[in-house]
Amino acid sequence: MSISPVLALRDVSKSFGSIEVLHGVTLALEPGTVHALIGENGAGKSTTMKIMAGYQLPSKGDVQLDGAPVRFNSLHEGEMAGIVIIHQEFNLAEQLTVEQNIFLGRELKRGPLLDKAEMRRRTRDYLDRVACNVSPDALVSSLSNSDKQMVEIAKALSRDARVLIMDEPTAVLTKRETDVLFKQVAALRAAGTAVLFTSHKLDEVAEISDHVTIMRDGAVVHSGPSSDITEDEMATAMVGRDVSDLYPAKPGVERGAPEVLSVENLSVPDFARNVSFSLRQGEILGLGGLIGSGRTEVMEGLAALRPASADRITLFGEPVQFKKPSDAQRAGLCYLTEDRKLRGLLLDRGMRENLTLQNLHKFGGFLIDRNAEENALTEAIGEFDIRAGSRDVRVGNMSGGNQQKLLLAKIMLSEPRILIVDEPTRGIDIGTKQQIYAFLRKLADQGHAIIVITSEMPELIGLADRVMVMRLGEVSGTLNAGEITEDAIVRLSMGLRAEQMPMTA
The missing domain is CATH 3.40.50.300 (P-loop containing nucleotide triphosphate hydrolases)
Incomplete structure (x- = not known):
C-alpha cells in the first residue's frame, strides 16, 4: 500500500530571468523514508531543495504539503510547517555561542526572563545525540568545520521536523561522525520523519536511502528504489557518460x-x-x-x-x-586551500576578480588591463570547463564543483x-x-x-x-x-x- 507524501513537488520549473534552471521536476517525500537526491554540481539539486524548504518560489508547478498546494514565502514559513533544511554552507551566527545558535529566534522563557538553565540542558542533550563534545558556551567561530556541521545537525534536531532536508551533511565529517549522523537519521526515519538526503558519496547514498532521484541539467533523469540501481549506474545517470574509469592511469614516476x-x-x-x-x-x-x-x-x-x-x-x-x-x-610552490568558500574565493565578487586577484602584477599592477583579465578568464573557462550561466555571476552563486575549478584556475595562474x-x-x-x-x-x-x-x-x-x-x-x-x-x-x-x-x- 502506497503512503501519501508529506511534501511533494509537482511539475515544478524555476527560471532566473530568461534562464530556466529547473524543468518540470516531480519529487515526493514519504514519511518514515530517506529519499536521496543526487546529481552533478549545477544539476539543480540546491534549487529544488530551496523550493521545497520555502527559500525560493517555483516559477511553474506546485509545492504540495499533505496533498494540498501550499506557498511558502520564506524559510520561516517552511519551518513553521515542519520543514527544516541543513544547508551545505553553515547557517550559523559565528559570534554567538552554540546554545544561542540552537535557540536563536526560539528562545525559551520563564516569565519575562530567558530560561537559560533549560536551554543549556536541552542544548547539551541535542549535542549528546550527535556525540558532539563542544561546550554550549563555545563561540561558533572557535569550532572546527566538522563540529560546526554537528551543531547544524543538533540545531535541526531541536526543531522536531516533519521533513528534514540535508544538503551534503557529511562533506566535512569524519567516518565516525558520519556513523553517528546515520544513527540519528535511522531514528528519525523510525519516528516517521521524511528525510531528503544529498551527497556526492554514492556509497553513503546506497547505504542510507530507500529511494533515489537523480537529476541532470535541471531535470529528473531517474527516480526509483535505491535497491534497483547500482552505484555505477547512479554515476552514469548523473553525468551522462561512463565514469567507471574514475582515476587516470598511473604511468609511474620516471626512473631517475x-x-x-x-x-x-x-x-x-x-x-x-x-x-x-x-x-x-x-x-x-x-x-x-x-x-x-x-x-x-x-x-x-x-x-x-x-x-x-x-x-x-x-x-x-x-x-x-x-x-x-x-x-x-x-x-x-603554491598551496590550494581546503576551504574554498572562506579562504580561497571572494564569494560576493565575480569570476574575473577571483581569477586574477593573486596575480594582479601580471595584469598591469597599478592600472589593471581589463581586456587581459577577460582573456585570461576566457582561457580558464575553456581549459577548466567552468560552467556558469554568465561570466558576471557572483562566485557564491556557482556550484561547488565550478567554484573548485575556478580556484584551480586561479592557482595555476601563478605557474x-x-x-x-x-x-x-x-x-x-x-x-x-x-x-x-x-x-x-x-x-x-x-x-x-x-x-x-x-x-x-x-x-x-x-x-x-x-x-x-x-x-x-x-x-x-x-x-x-x-x-x-x-x-x-x-x-x-x-x-x-x-x-x-x-x-x-
Whole structure:
C-alpha cells in the first residue's frame, strides 16, 4: 500500500530571468523514508531543495504539503510547517555561542526572563545525540568545520521536523561522525520523519536511502528504489557518460626523475613535529591520516601560511626559507586551500576578480588591463570547463564543483612547479572529480610535482604514486606504489607498523 507524501513537488520549473534552471521536476517525500537526491554540481539539486524548504518560489508547478498546494514565502514559513533544511554552507551566527545558535529566534522563557538553565540542558542533550563534545558556551567561530556541521545537525534536531532536508551533511565529517549522523537519521526515519538526503558519496547514498532521484541539467533523469540501481549506474545517470574509469592511469614516476623538494624535520607549533619527506618531479604524493593528524597544518607551515621551523628545506636543489606565502609562490610552490568558500574565493565578487586577484602584477599592477583579465578568464573557462550561466555571476552563486575549478584556475595562474592541493574534491560530484583527477595527472605528466591531502581513501589509492600517512602530528609511515592498500593506510593511521599487522587467511 502506497503512503501519501508529506511534501511533494509537482511539475515544478524555476527560471532566473530568461534562464530556466529547473524543468518540470516531480519529487515526493514519504514519511518514515530517506529519499536521496543526487546529481552533478549545477544539476539543480540546491534549487529544488530551496523550493521545497520555502527559500525560493517555483516559477511553474506546485509545492504540495499533505496533498494540498501550499506557498511558502520564506524559510520561516517552511519551518513553521515542519520543514527544516541543513544547508551545505553553515547557517550559523559565528559570534554567538552554540546554545544561542540552537535557540536563536526560539528562545525559551520563564516569565519575562530567558530560561537559560533549560536551554543549556536541552542544548547539551541535542549535542549528546550527535556525540558532539563542544561546550554550549563555545563561540561558533572557535569550532572546527566538522563540529560546526554537528551543531547544524543538533540545531535541526531541536526543531522536531516533519521533513528534514540535508544538503551534503557529511562533506566535512569524519567516518565516525558520519556513523553517528546515520544513527540519528535511522531514528528519525523510525519516528516517521521524511528525510531528503544529498551527497556526492554514492556509497553513503546506497547505504542510507530507500529511494533515489537523480537529476541532470535541471531535470529528473531517474527516480526509483535505491535497491534497483547500482552505484555505477547512479554515476552514469548523473553525468551522462561512463565514469567507471574514475582515476587516470598511473604511468609511474620516471626512473631517475630529479628530487624537487626535500624537507627535513619540519615542525609546526601545537600541530606537527619533525616531519621529513621528499618529492620528485612528475610525482603525486598522497598525504593521508585522520582529521586532526596535522596533515593540513604541516603543509600550511611549508607554504608559510602559519609559523613553522625546519632543519632544512631544499627546493630544486637550493636551500630555501619562506617567511610569507608570496615567497613560496615566487619560488614555484603554491598551496590550494581546503576551504574554498572562506579562504580561497571572494564569494560576493565575480569570476574575473577571483581569477586574477593573486596575480594582479601580471595584469598591469597599478592600472589593471581589463581586456587581459577577460582573456585570461576566457582561457580558464575553456581549459577548466567552468560552467556558469554568465561570466558576471557572483562566485557564491556557482556550484561547488565550478567554484573548485575556478580556484584551480586561479592557482595555476601563478605557474606553480610544485602544487599542494588540500581536499581537492570535497563536496563535488563524481563527474567533476573525474575532471580534476585527470587535470592533476596531466600536470604530473608534464613534470609538475603534486602533494594531495585527502580524507578520501579511494582518492589516495587511485591517484597517488606514493602515500605518506600522518598520525598525531608525526609521519607514521610511507607506502610505495606496490604497497598502497586501504588496510595499510588504515593501520598506519592507527599507529600500527607492517610487522604488527595480523596475518590474514
